[in-house]
Amino acid sequence: MDFIGEPLVGKGVVERRFDLKVEDRLVPGIVWTPEAAEGTRPLVLVGHGGSLHKRTEYVLALARRLVRHHGIAAAAIDGPAHGDRPAVGPTTDIRAWWTSTGTDEMVADWSATLAAVQGLPEVGNGPLGYWGLSMGTIFGLPFVASEPRVQVAVLGLMGITGPTADRLAADAAKVTCPVLFLQQLEDELIDRASVLALFDALGTKDKRLHANPGPHSAVPPEQFVVSQEFLASHLLG
Amino acid sequence: MDFIGEPLVGKGVVERRFDLKVEDRLVPGIVWTPEAAEGTRPLVLVGHGGSLHKRTEYVLALARRLVRHHGIAAAAIDGPAHGDRPAVGPTTDIRAWWTSTGTDEMVADWSATLAAVQGLPEVGNGPLGYWGLSMGTIFGLPFVASEPRVQVAVLGLMGITGPTADRLAADAAKVTCPVLFLQQLEDELIDRASVLALFDALGTKDKRLHANPGPHSAVPPEQFVVSQEFLASHLLG
Numbered sequence: 291m292d293f294i295g296e297p298l299v300g301k302g303v304v305e306r307r308f309d310l311k312v313e314d315r316l317v318p319g320i321v322w323t324p325e326a327a328e329g330t331r332p333l334v335l336v337g338h339g340g341s342l343h344k345r346t347e348y349v350l351a352l353a354r355r356l357v358r359h360h361g362i363a364a365a366a367i368d369g370p371a372h373g374d375r376p377a378v379g380p381t382t383d384i385r386a387w388w389t390s391t392g393t394d395e396m397v398a399d400w401s402a403t404l405a406a407v408q409g410l411p412e413v414g415n416g417p418l419g420y421w422g423l424s425m426g427t428i429f430g431l432p433f434v435a436s437e438p439r440v441q442v443a444v445l446g447l448m449g450i451t452g453p454t455a456d457r458l459a460a461d462a463a464k465v466t467c468p469v470l471f472l473q474q475l476e477d478e479l480i481d482r483a484s485v486l487a488l489f490d491a492l493g494t495k496d497k498r499l500h501a502n503p504g505p506h507s508a509v510p511p512e513q514f515v516v517s518q519e520f521l522a523s524h525l526l527g
Numbered sequence: 528m529d530f531i532g533e534p535l536v537g538k539g540v541v542e543r544r545f546d547l548k549v550e551d552r553l554v555p556g557i558v559w560t561p562e563a564a565e566g567t568r569p570l571v572l573v574g575h576g577g578s579l580h581k582r583t584e585y586v587l588a589l590a591r592r593l594v595r596h597h598g599i600a601a602a603a604i605d606g607p608a609h610g611d612r613p614a615v616g617p618t619t620d621i622r623a624w625w626t627s628t629g630t631d632e633m634v635a636d637w638s639a640t641l642a643a644v645q646g647l648p649e650v651g652n653g654p655l656g657y658w659g660l661s662m663g664t665i666f667g668l669p670f671v672a673s674e675p676r677v678q679v680a681v682l683g684l685m686g687i688t689g690p691t692a693d694r695l696a697a698d699a700a701k702v703t704c705p706v707l708f709l710q711q712l713e714d715e716l717i718d719r720a721s722v723l724a725l726f727d728a729l730g731t732k733d734k735r736l737h738a739n740p741g742p743h744s745a746v747p748p749e750q751f752v753v754s755q756e757f758l759a760s761h762l763l764g
């Protein structure tokens with residue numbers, strides 16, 4: 291884990307950019323922790339949506355609120371071919387990243403990120419949560435399914451659809467932690483039946499669906515607050 | 528509007544029991560307002576669920592929070608054959624109250640209650656909201672459909688089902704205000720398809736569905752907080 295440049299410090303939040311070597315990939319990430327933090331605390335891994343990056347507005351806002359309001363650490367990494375990763379055509383071309391190999395690699399990248407971030411003494415092996423919608427669910431749901439230490443997850447804007455539909459359905463059954471699942475009622479990318487099918491496929495009984503008005507990218511601001519409180523209530527006990 | 532007994536005053540909330548004559552019926556109600564309130568304020572009408580009454584725990588809690596946290600007035604009335612109304616067999620016998628006539632009468636009772644409560648100088652003709660689940664939707668949805676002054680509503684635990692299914696479907700189309708609709712994923716009384724059908728039938732585009740784990744009566748406590756904030760955000764502007 292190589293820290294890049296100087297930490298950004300503001301309003302009690304320390305933001306550190308890092309690169310992590312995973313297999314033959316250099317994974318660009320950010321970790322947010324409270325200023326002068328000491329000792330073990332909960333951690334939330336935050337997955338961004340397609341065509342965005344690890345410091346996109348809503349990721350940054352959620353990470354900062356988790357740190358400031360709850361003392362919870364947060365970390366984000368760029369998705370495949372996104373952000374500071376090597377480009378593979380335009381990031382809006384889903385064929386460049388929505389693949390079975392891309393999923394396996396991203397799960398490995400999250401696992402390595404988890405180990406590296408929890409290796410920081412001011413994070414440690416505390417309770418673990420995951421937040422990620424759309425592409426953040428395409429890769430995050432398989433990660434949550436693979437990682438029994440994840441105690442709570444916010445997922446959504448996705449269905450049993452696309453190039454990894456079968457993988458998503460199979461991995462959903464392995465998700466056993468409490469889940470908040472978000473849906474947009476006028477989602478122009480993901481049809482409603484496939485969203486409900488993915489929600490229904492989640493293995494956990496402790497799941498709730500919030501379906502909101504508007505298109506794919508119009509998740510209402512209050513749902514980020516709801517997300518934050520849902521994560522905190524499970525991670526802080 | 529005849530006030531019954533002395534007001535209950537506690538923690539800044541004044542609770543007044545009233546009876547209201549509507550056609551040949553004596554409608555028992557309660558109005559909650561802030562202590563020493565003066566002038567116009569928003570009002571939320573709260574409809575209770577079947578077999579319960581106007582002062583059942585969650586109605587009382589919601590009313591008190593609306594008053595204390597937001598300065599919003601609240602009012603509740605007993606449903607037909609419920610609470611202080613004349614009994615018609617056990618209140619758990621839905622045939623006693625789930626009828627087309629019962630719906631018409633309850634809509635008239637709510638309309639008269641609205642006029643009486645808004646006639647109080649400490650309430651006045653302010654913004655209006657409605658909250659009611661299950662039986663509170665069976666009667667409340669037709670009331671909301673009939674009353675264009677309702678600016679926001681929380682409905683749910685109901686589908687296009689039962690003795691007034693056609694009425695609910697037709698009235699849903701007339702609901703044009705923002706709606707939060709609550710669903711229980713293991714609802715043993717109302718099947719999921721009928722819930723989604725009623726949600727879909729709502730005429731407003733500004734609607735969101737929160738589907739939570741558990742049976743009919745297990746609405747999670749945080750959804751009452753979400754309800755309160757949803758109502759307040761729309762009524763206080």
